[in-house]
Amino acid sequence: MEITIRIRRQAESGSPDYKSYALDVDPGTTVLDALMRIKGEIDGTLAFRKNCRNAICGSCAMRINGRSALACASRIRDVADARGEILIQPMGNMPVIKDLVVDMTSFWKHLDQVDPYVSTAARRTPEKEFLQTPEQRAAVEQAGNCILCGACYSECNSREVNPNFVGPHALAKAQRVMADNRDDQTAQRHALYNQPEFAWGCTRCFYCNEVCPMGVQPLDQIQKIRHELLTDKATEPNTAMRHRRVMVRQIKESGWLDEARFALQVVGRDFKGLWSLVPLGVRMAAKGKMPLRHRPIENCAQVRDLVEAIQKEDTKS
Amino acid sequence: MIAPPLKYAYYPGCVARGACRELYTSTALITAALGIELVELKSASCCGAGTLKEDSQRLQDAVNARNIALAEEQGLTMLTQCSTCQGVLGAVNDKLRAERGSAYRDEINALLARGGHHYDGSVDVRHLLWILLADVGLDNLRARVRRPLTGLRCGSFYGCYLLRAQAHRRVDDAFNPQSLEKLFEALGATPVYFEGRTKCCGFPLSSYDAPTSFSMAAVRLQDAIDCGADCLVTPCPLCHLNLDARQPEVERQVGRKLGLPVLHLSQLVGLALGLSPEQLGLGRHIVSTRPVLERLGL
Numbered sequence: 001m002e003i004t005i006r007i008r009r010q011a012e013s014g015s016p017d018y019k020s021y022a023l024d025v026d027p028g029t030t031v032l033d034a035l036m037r038i039k040g041e042i043d044g045t046l047a048f049r050k051n052c053r054n055a056i057c058g059s060c061a062m063r064i065n066g067r068s069a070l071a072c073a074s075r076i077r078d079v080a081d082a083r084g085e086i087l088i089q090p091m092g093n094m095p096v097i098k099d100l101v102v103d104m105t106s107f108w109k110h111l112d113q114v115d116p117y118v119s120t121a122a123r124r125t126p127e128k129e130f131l132q133t134p135e136q137r138a139a140v141e142q143a144g145n146c147i148l149c150g151a152c153y154s155e156c157n158s159r160e161v162n163p164n165f166v167g168p169h170a171l172a173k174a175q176r177v178m179a180d181n182r183d184d185q186t187a188q189r190h191a192l193y194n195q196p197e198f199a200w201g202c203t204r205c206f207y208c209n210e211v212c213p214m215g216v217q218p219l220d221q222i223q224k225i226r227h228e229l230l231t232d233k234a235t236e237p238n239t240a241m242r243h244r245r246v247m248v249r250q251i252k253e254s255g256w257l258d259e260a261r262f263a264l265q266v267v268g269r270d271f272k273g274l275w276s277l278v279p280l281g282v283r284m285a286a287k288g289k290m291p292l293r294h295r296p297i298e299n300c301a302q303v304r305d306l307v308e309a310i311q312k313e314d315t316k317s
Numbered sequence: 318m319i320a321p322p323l324k325y326a327y328y329p330g331c332v333a334r335g336a337c338r339e340l341y342t343s344t345a346l347i348t349a350a351l352g353i354e355l356v357e358l359k360s361a362s363c364c365g366a367g368t369l370k371e372d373s374q375r376l377q378d379a380v381n382a383r384n385i386a387l388a389e390e391q392g393l394t395m396l397t398q399c400s401t402c403q404g405v406l407g408a409v410n411d412k413l414r415a416e417r418g419s420a421y422r423d424e425i426n427a428l429l430a431r432g433g434h435h436y437d438g439s440v441d442v443r444h445l446l447w448i449l450l451a452d453v454g455l456d457n458l459r460a461r462v463r464r465p466l467t468g469l470r471c472g473s474f475y476g477c478y479l480l481r482a483q484a485h486r487r488v489d490d491a492f493n494p495q496s497l498e499k500l501f502e503a504l505g506a507t508p509v510y511f512e513g514r515t516k517c518c519g520f521p522l523s524s525y526d527a528p529t530s531f532s533m534a535a536v537r538l539q540d541a542i543d544c545g546a547d548c549l550v551t552p553c554p555l556c557h558l559n560l561d562a563r564q565p566e567v568e569r570q571v572g573r574k575l576g577l578p579v580l581h582l583s584q585l586v587g588l589a590l591g592l593s594p595e596q597l598g599l600g601r602h603i604v605s606t607r608p609v610l611e612r613l614g615l
Contacts, residue, residue, distance in 0.1 A: 067492050157477075157517040161532040196526050203533065204367055205517035206481035210491050226371040239525035244368050251380070256363040257331040266524050276527070284336065284562065287601050291335035298360040302432035306383060309428055310376045 001027050003076060003084040005034060007046065010096045019043075027077035031086065032060050035071060035100075048100035055213060058149030062100045063089040068151035068211045091154035107153050110166040114174040115192065119185040136181045143176035143221045145214045152208035152218050158201050165201035168208035168218030174198070175221035178228065190232055199225045200240040239273075242266050252304045255297030260290060323452055325396035326388035326440070327355035328406065331363050332554035333398060336562070339598025340554050343583035344398055344445065346597070350590050351453055351461065355396065358387045364405040366555070367478065367521075379428045381409040382436040386429060395442045398583065400553035403444040404478025411485050414438040444479060446496055446552045446582055447488045455503040463591030465505030469612050471585065472509045472546035473497035474537070474560065476553030477517050491515065497550060497582075504589035511544040513537035520559040528570065534559050535571045548578040548609050550585045557581060562603045578606045588613065 003023050010016040021038045032050055039046045051057040053072045060071040064079050065087050080086050094102040152168040153159060159167050174193055177183050193199045199222060208218040229235045230244060246265045250257050260281075268274040284290045297303070333340040348355055361384045369377035384406060388395035397403040413436060416422040426435055449458065473494075480491045489496050494515060498508035519533030538560060541549055551557055561579040568575050579602070587597045594615060599606040 065492075157533065158522075158529065161519075161536060162526075162529045165529075196529075200525065201522075201529070203517045203519060203521045203530075205477045206491075207477075207516075210481050223371050227373075230372055243524045244372055247363070247365065247368060248372055248376070251363050251365070251369075255360075257335065259331070259335040263524075279565070280562065283565065283603055287603060289336050289338075289562070289601055289603075291338075294335075297362060299432070300360075302360070303362045303380070303383070305431055306379060306428060307376065309431060310373060310379055314373050314375065 001025060001076070001080070001084060003034070003080050003086060005031075005038065005086050005088060007038075007099070008089040009046070009099050010090075012098055016096070025076055027075070027080075029076045030072050031064055031074045031076065031079060031088070032071035034076060035088070046100075047098040056147065058147035061091055061149040061151045061154065061213075063087075063091060063154070068092070068154040070149060070151070070213045073213055091150055093154055093156060093159050094150070102150075104150060106163070107148075107150055107167070107169065110153075111148070111170045111173060113166050114170045114177075114198070115185070115189070116170070116173040116177060118177055118180050118183045121184055130182050132181065139179045139181070140176050143172045143179070143216055146172050146176070146216045146218075147214055149213065151211045151213060152216075155207035155211050157205035157207060158203045162197070162201060164197045166198055168202070168222065171199065171202070171225060172216050172218040172221040175225050178225065187234065190229060190235055193225055194229050194235055194238065196240070199229060200238070239266060242269070248307065252307045253296070253300075254294060255300045255303045258291070258294040260292065261294070322354070323352065323448075324354040324356065324393055325448070326391045326393040327357045328361055328384065328388070328395050328397050328402060328442075329357065330397065330399040330402045330554065332558065337554045337557060337581065339601045340398065340557075340581045340583060343581060343587050343592075343597045346592055347583050347586045347590060350587075350592070351458075353448075353453070356391055356393060358384070358391075358395075361387055364402045366401050367405050367482070375425070375428075377405070378409055378413065379425050381406050382413055382425050383429055383432065383434055385410055385413075385440065385442060386434040386436045388440050388442075389437060390434070392440075394440050394448075396445055396448060397442060398445045398552070399555065400444070400476025400479035400551075401482075401555050402478075403442065404476075404482025406442045407483045407486070410438065410442045411483055441486075444552060446479075446500070449500060449586065450488075450496055455499060458500075458586075459503045462504055462589045464589055464613065466501075466585070466589050466613060467505045469506040469609065470509045470545055470547045471497075471501045471506045471580075472511055472541040472544065472549045473501070473514045474518065474541075474549045474551040474553070474556050474579070475515055476551060476556050479552060480515055497552070500582075500586075501550070504585065506585070506589075509541065509544050509546040511540045511546065513540040518553075518556040518559045520555045523559055523563065527566070530559065531563065531567045531570045534563060534567045535575075538564065538567060538575050538577050539571070539573070542575060542577055546577065547612055548580055548606070550580045550582060552582040554581065564604050576604060576608070578602065578604050578609050580606065580609065 006020045049059040051059040055073040090100045158165045202222045243266045501508045519530035522530040584597045
């Protein structure tokens, strides 16, 4: 089939430009093979990363029609539009070195910040290797499938505005080591991950889950870390945790959220927090948006009983 | 064209009964005008906005299975009007339907039995936006427009949970949705495409990391303004809270006057159906909706 690949080109310090390349390819060709043909047959100056061509190494992540994906795992017939056009751009949230090659320094630095290794002390193996049961191995299976391609980091909405947020790849790895029965650093990890730049920095935009080519589903892993933090009595409480606890408490009390009281109980606990709410409160009250009358839902006792029954079972398990 | 009788189990959500009452009122008005009957689920609880599972997965599943069971008892499709409620309830429904016959679903039902409910996965959970497009139909809507929104340039703001929380049974492409844009055109308005329309508004961070939350809202609002939008239109009241109610703080943080009105989906439909701005609560917004009304000659 006749296709046109439109590629965002950029020299090291220059401004970006788009260049189109026409090719005749088999519809089953991968985007990576098409890029290699462009480089080999049309324009040798085109820069992109590649290695295994098999969705194992994670080198060839790029934006294909605005969505981060592995070029080697994307077939032309699936990504070309009705006119046979495909748009190729470098990944986001990282500066461009040249064309489709981005500087992944912050990506690796952030990964390192979660201490992404099964603890050294636990790895002292005097006589033989550690054995894991199939169940113990299964606990690390999903997050362990990450190939560090950068697709999730490229689309992460929190990372877009907060350069200190470690990102979905790092937190998926954090969950993987936390869930590993050989790791003995649980308390230290809980303290480290219980920070706004770590587990609580995610805004739950779902982009990481959407683009992950390996089914790691980083958001799901982040929410597992949060679960661990919330259920560990030793975790230092913070506003993000209070947000979750007040929500459950209010659902028990009246079935639904009493927004004004929610804000006071979560944010307005100290003078600074309370002060930060004053302008919002005044503004909402002036427009008649301050929710003052809060009545429980019908059959509220039923919801309370349900939540309490689950809490009792969860405590037992 | 006359629509067949449409009747739904209505899940209004917390925000529409709290800080955004104008959404509750507007939805009541437009559904009445379109001949849609709503049976409000008055004993439905908060869906947890996606954070209950961080406390306990079983808690999120059971509380929402109960909410869906209430719609099943009415024998009606559940209608939501919040992207987050839709994503949470829809995902729980998808999950428990796939768990048919499993021990886990039995366990959830044993919990619901305490209150005399049973979840059996017999109804769909659908957002008002999808119902307007598929059940009411764009042709039908177009025929009922009394005040075409000609000249009004609308930027869509979908909400993450509407586009991506449900892995299955999706209506829109997560990266290039068209539902709102099709609706704008049917009402006579002009869609404005900007990069942030599918992204996060920052609301989930607002209670504990306000600077990051406001930075996110700022990028979206500035992006929409720079692409020429007169207003944003959202099917998510949580996005509305961060983009409208917090806009003064966002302006202060970026040092730029924004003044971009943010309308609820139901308000935009209501304007096109000929309802008055007062009826639709357009005076209750933090950011003045005056520019929208002026554009429409009101």
